[in-house]
Amino acid sequence: xxxxxxxxxxxxxxxxxxxxxxxxxxxxxxxxxxxxxxxxxxxxxxxxxxxxxxxxxxxxxxxxxxxxxxxxxxxxxxxxxxxxxxxxxxxxxxxxxxxxxxxxxxxxxxxxxxxxxxxxxxxxxxxxxxxxxxxxxxxxxxxxxxxxxxxxxxxxxxxxxxxxxxxxxxxxxxxxxxxxxxxxxxxxxxxxxxxxxxxxxxxxxxxxxxxxxxxxxxxxxxxxxxxxxxxxxxxxxxxxxxxxxxxxxxxxxxxxxxxxxxxxxxxxxxxxxxxxxxxxxxxxxxxxxxxxxxxxxxxxxxxxxxxxxxxxxxxxxxxxxxxxxxxxxxxxxxxxxxxxxxxxxxxxxxxxxxxxxxxxxxxxxxxxxxxxxxxxxxxxxxxxxxxxxxxxxxxxxxxxxxxxxxxxxxxxxxxxxxxxxxxxxxxxxxxxxxxxxxxxxxxxxxxxx
Amino acid sequence: xxxxxxxxxxxxxxxxxxxxxxxxxxxxxxxxxxxxxxxxxxxxxxxxxxxxxxxxxxxxxxxxxxxxxxxxxxxxxxxxxxxxxxxxxxxxxxxxxxxxxxxxxxxxxxxxxxxxxxxxxxxxxxxxxxxxxxxxxxxxxxxxxxxxxxxxxxxxxxxxxxxxxxxxxxxxxxxxxxxxxxxxxxxxxxxxxxxxxxxxxxxxxxxxxxxxxxxxxxxxxxxxxxxxxxxxxxxxxxxxxxxxxxxxxxxxxxxxxxxxxxxxxxxxxxxxxxxxxxxxxxxxxxxxxxxxxxxxxxxxxxxxxxxxxxxxxxxxxxxxxxxxxxxxxxxxxxxxxxxxxxxxxxxxxxxxxxxxxxxxxxxxxxxxxxxxxxxxxxxxxxxxxxxxxxxxxxxxxxxxxxxxxxxxxxxxxxxxxxxxxxxxxxxxxxxxxxxxxxxxxxxxxxxxx
Numbered sequence: 001x002x003x004x005x006x007x008x009x010x011x012x013x014x015x016x017x018x019x020x021x022x023x024x025x026x027x028x029x030x031x032x033x034x035x036x037x038x039x040x041x042x043x044x045x046x047x048x049x050x051x052x053x054x055x056x057x058x059x060x061x062x063x064x065x066x067x068x069x070x071x072x073x074x075x076x077x078x079x080x081x082x083x084x085x086x087x088x089x090x091x092x093x094x095x096x097x098x099x100x101x102x103x104x105x106x107x108x109x110x111x112x113x114x115x116x117x118x119x120x121x122x123x124x125x126x127x128x129x130x131x132x133x134x135x136x137x138x139x140x141x142x143x144x145x146x147x148x149x150x151x152x153x154x155x156x157x158x159x160x161x162x163x164x165x166x167x168x169x170x171x172x173x174x175x176x177x178x179x180x181x182x183x184x185x186x187x188x189x190x191x192x193x194x195x196x197x198x199x200x201x202x203x204x205x206x207x208x209x210x211x212x213x214x215x216x217x218x219x220x221x222x223x224x225x226x227x228x229x230x231x232x233x234x235x236x237x238x239x240x241x242x243x244x245x246x247x248x249x250x251x252x253x254x255x256x257x258x259x260x261x262x263x264x265x266x267x268x269x270x271x272x273x274x275x276x277x278x279x280x281x282x283x284x285x286x287x288x289x290x291x292x293x294x295x296x297x298x299x300x301x302x303x304x305x306x307x308x309x310x311x312x313x314x315x316x317x318x319x320x321x322x323x324x325x326x327x328x329x330x331x332x333x334x335x336x337x338x339x340x341x342x343x344x345x346x347x348x349x350x351x352x353x354x355x356x357x358x359x360x361x362x363x364x365x366x367x368x369x370x371x372x373x374x375x376x377x378x379x380x381x382x383x384x385x386x387x388x389x390x391x392x393x394x395x396x397x398x399x400x401x402x403x404x405x406x407x408x409x410x411x412x413x414x415x416x417x418x419x420x421x422x423x424x425x426x427x428x429x430x431x432x433x434x435x436x437x438x439x440x441x442x443x444x445x446x447x448x449x
Numbered sequence: 450x451x452x453x454x455x456x457x458x459x460x461x462x463x464x465x466x467x468x469x470x471x472x473x474x475x476x477x478x479x480x481x482x483x484x485x486x487x488x489x490x491x492x493x494x495x496x497x498x499x500x501x502x503x504x505x506x507x508x509x510x511x512x513x514x515x516x517x518x519x520x521x522x523x524x525x526x527x528x529x530x531x532x533x534x535x536x537x538x539x540x541x542x543x544x545x546x547x548x549x550x551x552x553x554x555x556x557x558x559x560x561x562x563x564x565x566x567x568x569x570x571x572x573x574x575x576x577x578x579x580x581x582x583x584x585x586x587x588x589x590x591x592x593x594x595x596x597x598x599x600x601x602x603x604x605x606x607x608x609x610x611x612x613x614x615x616x617x618x619x620x621x622x623x624x625x626x627x628x629x630x631x632x633x634x635x636x637x638x639x640x641x642x643x644x645x646x647x648x649x650x651x652x653x654x655x656x657x658x659x660x661x662x663x664x665x666x667x668x669x670x671x672x673x674x675x676x677x678x679x680x681x682x683x684x685x686x687x688x689x690x691x692x693x694x695x696x697x698x699x700x701x702x703x704x705x706x707x708x709x710x711x712x713x714x715x716x717x718x719x720x721x722x723x724x725x726x727x728x729x730x731x732x733x734x735x736x737x738x739x740x741x742x743x744x745x746x747x748x749x750x751x752x753x754x755x756x757x758x759x760x761x762x763x764x765x766x767x768x769x770x771x772x773x774x775x776x777x778x779x780x781x782x783x784x785x786x787x788x789x790x791x792x793x794x795x796x797x798x799x800x801x802x803x804x805x806x807x808x809x810x811x812x813x814x815x816x817x818x819x820x821x822x823x824x825x826x827x828x829x830x831x832x833x834x835x836x837x838x839x840x841x842x843x844x845x846x847x848x849x850x851x852x853x854x855x856x857x858x859x860x861x862x863x864x865x866x867x868x869x870x871x872x873x874x875x876x877x878x879x880x881x882x883x884x885x886x887x888x889x890x891x892x893x894x895x896x897x898x
Contacts, residue, residue: 210536
């Protein structure tokens with residue numbers, strides 16, 4: 001089935017007319033999945049050998065294991081270790097097609113999506129687009145702070161910190177020097193806590209060896225959280241323990257502290273005080289990645305409203321899973337947590353229902369099985385919430401490592417990550433300290449010889 | 450000793466006046482080394498504990514192991530495995546300073562260099578700046594072909610090839626399709642031969658699994674060499690064997706074939722024929738990286754003329770080593786080969802002479818000890834020239850791997866590379882297939898969320 005352009009569906013935004021997606025006709029219904037994150041790849045896997053043609057879109061050619069992104073940002077891991085080429089994951093899968101493109105708009109009446117490489121009709125559309133950094137409308141912060149949701153962004157953070165330390169060697173100005181060596185992390189969720197912990201390890205074991213000329217007692221690491229506690233999505237015990245660990249590591253944790261503005265140099269806080277830093281990492285919130293074209297009633301709080309089968313409200317053949325879906329209930333007025341496990345389980349359930357449909361069997365409602373949650377703070381220190389109890393410390397840290405290795409995709413990535421971790425642990429080193437993508441304001445990169 | 454700005458030395462090109470290099474005064478003479486390649490790092494290492502202050506400049510914060518760059522370009526290795534942060538290599542070395550900057554001009558009268566971060570005086574200056582891609586004045590080729598001398602350039606090649614294969618899925622045009630999937634490598638030296646071999650492995654084992662929709666019998670890999678043989682710097686045996694291996698791997702090797710022009714699509718050859726390809730890798734030659742400021746008589750054929758002590762002609766306290774130095778003699782009218790071994794041995798000799806100077810002992814002339822040379826063509830196939838004889842095949846391939854692992858800097862990099870190689874060998878896979886730096890014309894990179 002070649003795409004047909006209906007009157008109100010635009011042609012692909014491209015400068016030559018010969019483009020076509022080349023998705024062949026199939027005797028089976030076509031399922032289009034948008035996004036190769038945790039939810040998307042579960043669906044593709046589960047539909048292997050099912051009587052559906054599966055087409056996956058992603059703007060990258062790889063799946064990112066986001067829970068370890070902070071280790072790429074802090075020079076502990078290579079990007080190749082935590083990302084897997086999508087084509088490799090689905091190698092040999094029949095009637096499956098991957099296309100690297102952005103999906104720009106949905107035309108639900110025509111059952112068609114409009115992408116950067118053309119239009120394509122679907123029988124079922126599954127939105128697994130994940131989430132993006134939420135700046136809550138604060139443009140200045142968006143321009144000046146660094147997000148960390150994608151591999152290139154993590155590499156930007158790594159490069160910027162290392163560049164700042166090189167530049168700090170040249171400064172005669174106390175204020176400028178402090179702005180170069182101090183680091184501010186906004187948001188006390190798992191990303192913020194894990195980043196702050198990893199930064200404190202860099203300060204203790206790695207940077208002083210690289211830069212004996214700097215006085216690292218002057219390096220401040222701030223973790224700012226607007227709410228009254230850390231790891232709000234986890235247990236009280238986890239919140240308290242992570243705070244205790246971070247304070248022990250010398251991180252300046254400021255609770256009940258909202259960020260009002262950031263101009264690239266000065267972070268203005270809710271109480272009127274200021275912190276000076278050229279490195280602000282914004283991990284204060286995320287919002288669903290929405291695609292234009294669905295009715296306004298289908299969206300609430302930046303996510304697609306879905307029923308218990310993950311069907312988007314008002315549509316029979318459009319689903320949303322994971323971060324981008326809000327499955328509301330009395331006990332969860334804002335939907336499920338935006339975590340990998342929800343996306344994985346919802347993806348599996350949608351795929352299962354599509355398979356049940358083939359046999360005309362009744363569909364199964366989604367029910368979340370909470371396997372627990374966890375965050376690592378640093379060397380030998382993690383917090384783990386099991387459904388019934390919580391632990392913290394070295395044993396939790398081992399569980400954290402074991403679970404992350406287990407879920408990391410691909411045997412090669414597991415080995416590479418394990419070796420890096422063993423190396424980092426025993427040498428107190430972080431070897432991946434290359435400034436490969438020199439960071440520039442507005443995120444452009446220039447190459448020269 | 451803070452730098453003093455003499456009347457004709459410009460101020461550092463910077464927008465704020467507070468900049469200073471902060472290289473402290475020393476009771477010892479200052480040796481400035483420009484370039485952290487094979488030559489530069491040998492000198493810094495050899496001067497450890499010698500009565501000299503050592504300052505190293507490089508535009509990157511890492512040393513690149515160039516012989517394995519082609520494996521980064523062909524998704525076999527991660528950049529972090531073949532590059533070592535320079536600060537890490539010299540960790541703990543006393544009276545040593547590294548500065549990440551470009552050196553723009555030399556003022557030999559004032560014994561001063563002008564850099565992007567300010568000016569600095571030297572007692573001895575050692576130019577270990579290596580070489581850059583030589584386009585022989587052909588601007589159009591420089592604009593459209595891809596060089597491979599640096600890590601970012603190798604990543605550009607990797608990204609571009611993978612992007613082309615994604616784009617080729619969208620093409621309806623036979624000519625465009627061919628231009629996207631065919632690859633042209635110009636230059637039959639070690640870089641060209643190794644790249645062509647690695648590309649043929651991608652074509653045989655990796656790309657067909659990723660892109661079952663493409664017909665890989667249509668993918669052509671061209672290796673173009675202007676001279677009558679491959680590996681001109683090695684033995685006849687090595688040249689013949691590498692040609693035999695490449696032809697066996699299905700690489701279209703064209704000898705005596707000069708490239709006249711390349712407009713981004715059509716490669717025009719000396720005999721008037723054309724090859725159509727959007728991917729042309731230019732490995733046809735290099736020329737010394739020269740810095741402005743020395744007398745014209747000190748330069749010949751793009752390299753600094755040096756005497757038997759690597760002293761640049763006409764100067765008593767300026768040295769040049771490696772690719773950028775031409776040490777002429779009757780039996781080598783164009784100087785030593787531009788290979789790592791020459792740079793390493795010259796670097797060691799210069800450092801040794803500087804140490805002899807302390808004890809007022811006579812200096813030693815440089816004498817090159819040829820340890821042999823080698824190139825790998827592909828799986829189980831390499832050519833190795835020992836000083837007295839040559840071998841080719843599987844045993845040569847093992848020697849090649851052993852020697853490269855041995856010379857790779859850092860235990861961690863050795864392990865990471867070995868594991869990748871073992872993995873690649875047994876799985877016929879190349880795992881590092883991420884398009885992390887989407888390639889754009891004029892080498893700019895943009896990031897978006």
